[in-house]
Amino acid sequence: MKFITWFFVILVLVTVIVYFYYGNRIKYGALYAQDIPMSLTLNSVDDIKKIIPQSPAQIDTLVKQAIVHAQKIIDAILAVPADKRTYANTMKVYDDLALSDLSFGASICQILEMVSPDQSVREAAHRGYVELEKFSIDKIYNNKELYDALVAYNNGNRIHEKLGDQETYFVDYTIEQGKRKGFDKSPEVRKQIDECLKQLSILSNEFESNIAKDVKDVKFTQDELAGIDENTRAGWSQDTDGKYIIPVNPVNYQAILEHSTVEATRKKMWQEYATRAYPANDDVLKNMRSVRQELAQLLDYQNFAAYDLDDQMMKTPADAYQFLHDILQRVSPKVDQEFANITKNLPDDIKLNVDGRIDPWNEARAVAYYKKNNFQIDEREIAEYFPADHTLNILLKIYEKFFSLVLTQKQINGLWYDDLRLIEVKTQEGAVLAYVILDLYPRAHKYTHACHAGIIPATFKVDGLPNTKLSVVIANFPPATAGRPPLLNRSDVTTFFHEFGHAIHSILGRTRIASLSGTATKTDFVEMPSQMLEEWLFDPHILKMVSLHYKTGESLPDELINKILATKNMYSGTWVQRQGFLSLVSLDLFDKSSSIPTSDIYYSLYKQTRPHMLVSQDDKGWSSFGHLSGYGAKYYGYLFSKGFAREMFEYIENIGLLDPRAGAHYKDTVLSWGGTQDPNTLLYNFLGRKPTIDAFIKNLGL
Ligand SMILES: [Zn+2]
Incomplete structure (x- = not known):
């Protein structure tokens, strides 16, 4: 054989050996000298049990491993000389942090603290989360050297590379975020910023855990x-x-x-x-307000609300106030009418106060009483048509049909509790996209509300194939009682559809950028998809489909469906008013000086925005207003995104609520982009025009 032939034979042999030796690493691995992260070892149901720690010792091991893993990624980025920086060796590796054991460990710790029945596990998870947060702030979030490396790429070789749309958005976004972190400030100021961030991380965690522990x-x-x-x-x-x-x-x-x-x-x-989490959270919130104010001022913002809204759709607190005041004003006549309705014939056990206001503990009873007497609707009777197992099955079928997916319920034991379910999400061609763990019933020491939490983001491996995404949906449905299966109230049905909607957003929002995948979008946009899906449950055909009386096996009769539709807007004005009140609380607490007591702000807004309600000094609602830590000043996002949701819904309704073509259009133009585009662009691409909140206002029955 000629030399050249030998050369090729040897080359092929070496390639084969290298491939088998480093095969896994090449197949899974991030691009730069790191180990396979646990998040990329998830391929089957059994793997879920392997990667989720069960004991305090396993949590400690994961936390240690997470820090080592993340440090390797950071070192790999820093090791590249400025003139050799590329998207692949700098930005992509930076994005790999979202798939790293650090991200994975922090998510798992947060979830285990919320759901584990074992106190020692909850405590270990709490410690682990705090440690990982501290590491993240020090070594990533607030690491100037690391940020400078990204800037060096942006100012250097970026110009020679042709980036895709998602990559372009990611680089711009990351550089922009650096400015919001104060990397242009003096070392003294940066030290203070660092101190603020660490304190805030502890305070947020404390705020949420005080609510959970009460x-x-x-x-x-x-x-x-x-x-x-x-x-x-x-x-x-x-x-x-x-x-x-x-x-x-x-x-x-x-x-x-x-x-x-x-x-x-x-x-x-x-x-x-x-009075949940009161007085424990009083001081925590006070400190959170003052440290957030300090942080905002160090970053040259007037206050924390201004800082918090600056990178959102809304942009400024002034815009948010205007939006809220406008909507509260529009809804006010309807609220007056609703209040007159529910108080016209009150039961004997409710008396209004001399100036005609109602005590807060009497409102829900007055509404239920009015509903029963005027519409002959008792939600407890309707709940008999929503046995949990059947209802959840059909709700999943709706997702399946609309989004052209295959959802299968699977058994899962050996995680933090035995009564958990698992949903396997596949394409119609059979490729597994994700697993969603469902933890649906209340028990002691469990988080008491409902939420979706992502554990592994949906993205692509370096071989271009999708990874397997992992999420948890937590809820607290009424459990089974003697002789009756668990029956869902309509609000529970809506809650499940809403939270699973977040899971679907996070699964179908599969982007090349792991850190901007799925629900990692603007806070004042992220509730849009789930709130839009809630509208499905007011469609007569869907209601028929979902319901099945637990005794008779019949679906909801037309008469009851008509009543449900007739009462849809019965109290919608007051609902908006209440959301408006909470939105103003969240804005004011971080817009006004932190020297004004929280209770003053809360009570004065309550008086202004809820004129028919009596203010009770026993109401310490701010203490258990969990959104104040994660959403900060942005609670308005619920009303704001609900505004768009209605318009989106009407667009889809015209095509068909179970029509996969509508699902595909929605997925392609909105969901599949995750957080890699400005939501305004996504809404425009979906509707073919700019969104408004007119449909929302009209739909409230105004
Ligand atoms: Zn939500």
């Missing part, structure tokens, strides 16, 4: 529980005196406030609920 019960005799049906009571245990022991959580709160005919009982439950 586990309390109220006790009532059977007489005190008049109005509460036997099935609901059967779900509560009794003490030796025969008193019912009732955990203070959203499910029981709703049951008592709506149906108890004893005012003292409602008042007691309301007081317990309205």
Whole structure:
């Protein structure tokens, strides 16, 4: 053989050896000298159990490993000389942090702290999260040297590379974010910023964990529980005196406030609920407000709200205030009418105050009473048409059809609790896209609200194939009682559809940029997809499809469906007003000086925006307003994105709520971009014009 032939034979041999030796690393690995992250080892149901730690020792190991792993990625970026920087060896590796054990570990710790029944696991998860957060702030978020490396690429070789649209957005976005972190400031100022960030991380975590840890019960005799049906009571245990022991959580709160005919009982439950995490969170919030204010001023913003909104769709607090005041004004006549309706014929156990206002613990009962008498609707009867298993199955079918997916329920044991479900999400061609763990029923020490939490983002491996995404949906549905399966209230059905909607957004929002995948979009946009999906549940055909009486096996009769539709806007004005109030609280707390007491802001806004309600000094609602840590000044995002959601819905409704073509258009123009485009562009691409909130206002029945 000629030399040249030998040369090729040897070359092929070397390639084969290298491929087998480093095969896995090449196949999975990030581009630069790092190990395979745990997030990329998820390929099957069994792998889920392998990667989620079960014991404090396993959590500690994961945390240590996460720090080593992230440090390797950072070192790899820093090691590249400025003139050799490329997108691949700098920006892509930086983005790999979103798939690293650091990201994975922080998500897992956060979730285990919310759901684990084992105190030692919750504590280890808490410690782990705090440690990983501290590392992230020091070594990534606030690492000037690392940021300078990204800038060196941006100012240097970027010009020679042709980047895709997502990559372009990512580089611009990352450089812009650096400015928001104060990298242009003096070392002294940067030290102060660093100090603020660390304090805020601790305060946020403390704020949320105080809410989670406030586990309390109220006790009532059977007489005190008049109005509460036997099935609901059967779900509560009794003490030796025969008193019912009732955990203070959203499910029981709703049951008592709506149906108890004893005012003292409602008042007691309301007081317990309205003082959750109080006084523990009073000081935490006070400190959070003052440190956030300090941080904003160090970064040359007037206040934290201005800083917080600057990179959002809304842009400025002034715009947010205008939006909220406008919507509150428009809705005000409807609220007056709604209040007149519910107070015209009150039950004997509710008296209005001399100036005609209602006590907060009487509102829900007045609404339920009015609804029952005027529309003959009792939500407890409707709940009989929504047994949990059937309902969830059909809701999943809707997603399946609309988004052209295959969703399969699977058994999963051996995670933090036994009563968990797993949804496998596949393409119609059979490729596994994601797993979603469902943790749906209440228990002691579990997070008491509903949420979706991502664990592994949906992106692509270096071989171009999709990775397997992992998410958790947490909820607190009414559990089964003797002789009855778990029955969902309509609000529970909506909650599931909403939270699973976030999961779908995070699965279909598969982008090449892992850190901007799925729901990693603007906070004041992220609730749009889920709030839009809620509208499905007011479609008569969908309601028929989803419902199945747990005894008779019949779906909702037309008569009840008509009543549901007739009552859709029965109290919608007041709902908007309440959301407006909470939005103003979240804005004001971070817009006004932190020297003004939180309670002053809260009560004064309550008086201004909720004119029909009595203000009670027992209301310490800010203490358990969990969004104040994560959403900051941006709670307005719910109303703002709901505004667009209605317009999007009407567009889809015209094509068909189960029409895969509508699903494909929505996926292609909006969801699949995750956070790699300006949401205004996505909305424009979907609608073919700029969105407005007119459809929303009209739909409220105004
Ligand atoms: Zn949501």
